[in-house]
Amino acid sequence: MKARIVTLPGDGVGPEVTAAAVAVLDAVAAHYDHTFDYEQHLIGGCAIDATGEPLPADALAACKSADAVLLGAVGGPKWSDPSAPVRPEQGLLALRAALGVYANLRPLQVHPALTALSPLKDDKLRNVDVLFVRELTGGAYFGAKTRTVDTATDECKYTVVEVERVVRRAFELARGRRHKVTSVDKANVLETSRLWRSTVQRIAADYPDVKLEHQLVDSMAMLLLTQPASYDVVVTENLFGDILTDEAAALAGSLGLLPSASLGEGARGLYEPIHGSAPDIAGKGVANPVGAILSAAMLLRHSLGLEEEAGAVEAAVEHVLEHGPRSRDIGGDAGTAAIREAVVAALDEHVANSEAFFS
Ligand code: NAD
Ligand code: IPM
Numbered sequence: 001m002k003a004r005i006v007t008l009p010g011d012g013v014g015p016e017v018t019a020a021a022v023a024v025l026d027a028v029a030a031h032y033d034h035t036f037d038y039e040q041h042l043i044g045g046c047a048i049d050a051t052g053e054p055l056p057a058d059a060l061a062a063c064k065s066a067d068a069v070l071l072g073a074v075g076g077p078k079w080s081d082p083s084a085p086v087r088p089e090q091g092l093l094a095l096r097a098a099l100g101v102y103a104n105l106r107p108l109q110v111h112p113a114l115t116a117l118s119p120l121k122d123d124k125l126r127n128v129d130v131l132f133v134r135e136l137t138g139g140a141y142f143g144a145k146t147r148t149v150d151t152a153t154d155e156c157k158y159t160v161v162e163v164e165r166v167v168r169r170a171f172e173l174a175r176g177r178r179h180k181v182t183s184v185d186k187a188n189v190l191e192t193s194r195l196w197r198s199t200v201q202r203i204a205a206d207y208p209d210v211k212l213e214h215q216l217v218d219s220m221a222m223l224l225l226t227q228p229a230s231y232d233v234v235v236t237e238n239l240f241g242d243i244l245t246d247e248a249a250a251l252a253g254s255l256g257l258l259p260s261a262s263l264g265e266g267a268r269g270l271y272e273p274i275h276g277s278a279p280d281i282a283g284k285g286v287a288n289p290v291g292a293i294l295s296a297a298m299l300l301r302h303s304l305g306l307e308e309e310a311g312a313v314e315a316a317v318e319h320v321l322e323h324g325p326r327s328r329d330i331g332g333d334a335g336t337a338a339i340r341e342a343v344v345a346a347l348d349e350h351v352a353n354s355e356a357f358f359s
């Protein structure tokens with residue numbers, strides 16, 4: 001197949017991990033006879049420096065007509081002055097809104113070879129397999145903001161339609177998994193959460209085969225640490241989902257491991273690791289590219305419909321996590337390029353083995 005992929009490497013470690021993901025996509029294209037055409041654009045701080053805007057019009061136009069968008073990370077200390085008139089993160093939020101990607105899928109699995117890196121004991125980590133579905137285009141991120149000298153407000157607003165579509169997506173995804181949805185809110189305090197909860201309850205009636213439970217977000221933050229293996233699909237609003245998934249990444253061993261797919265109604269999606277620009281390690285060639293590479297696997301699956309290829313990339317990553325080399329954040333000393341090469345080599349081997357198996 002032929003696909004047009006826009007890459008937005010962004011800031012900090014973004015370009016380093018995106019290059020690794022592209023190398024893996026290139027290996028997939030070569031093995032499975034696909035043609036991926038890439039078009040690279042600016043987003044975030046580097047875009048502000050070059051154009052004054054965090055999401056230049058040509059970058060947005062390219063994303064809107066691409067089959068998929070692969071993003072690294074945006075932001076960094078250079079652009080983080082709280083009184084700056086324009087911020088890198090605005091570019092990312094504008095992109096998510098413009099693409100209409102309201103459902104952000106953030107899978108968490110704990111690789112058995114990495115349990116020693118997790119703050120939790122081994123027995124709690126067995127069978128952890130959670131799919132977070134984070135609402136991505138509403139809530140406090142997108143409400144009206146006001147600021148005077150001594151007061152600031154961020155409006156948190158949700159409409160029924162916004163809740164309905166992401167919750168339906170969560171129930172649908174649960175049907176392909178273990179048939180359980182946990183909806184996380186703060187319905188004991190927030191009106192938006194009460195709208196969220198009553199909408200979830202109404203929609204659940206259409207999915208009698210899926211078990212539903214509600215959790216309050218503060219309690220959920222605790223339960224993720226005490227019984228992470230009891231969750232299947234976890235659906236929640238934008239801000240809660242942001243916070244809970246960084247916590248979830250710690251269970252896996254590193255923030256550098258988790259991928260994400262942001263989807264709307266069509267096949268076009270936005271794919272990014274869940275981590276940020278990691279300013280403390282940027283430019284050193286030591287960032288873990290696994291989150292970005294697994295995001296590329298999600299791109300193959302969700303936007304291009306290439307399930308076998310996605311599985312091959314995931315198998316290659318599994319192999320490298322088990323046998324090494326490993327990056328610093330997960331206890332090794334290999335750089336980004338070495339991990340990239342190891343994943344590409346494992347992919348070569350995986351493809352060769354499956355060809356031998358089927359011939
Ligand atoms: P961060 O995710 O950039 O880093 C947090 C910690 O995790 C750091 O110690 C970092 O070194 C480590 N880390 C992150 N990714 C890693 C990787 N791939 N390999 C190894 N270690 C990794 O979060 P932060 O420091 O709070 O934020 C820095 C900037 O990134 C901020 O400007 C923030 O807005 C931005 N950010 C962007 C995105 C995004 O573009 N999607 C996501 C989160 C944060
Ligand atoms: C993420 C990031 C972003 C978010 C920031 C950079 C806007 O933390 O993708 O998780 O909060 O959504």
Ligand code: MN
Nearest residue numbers: 242243246274
């Ligand atoms: Mn985040």
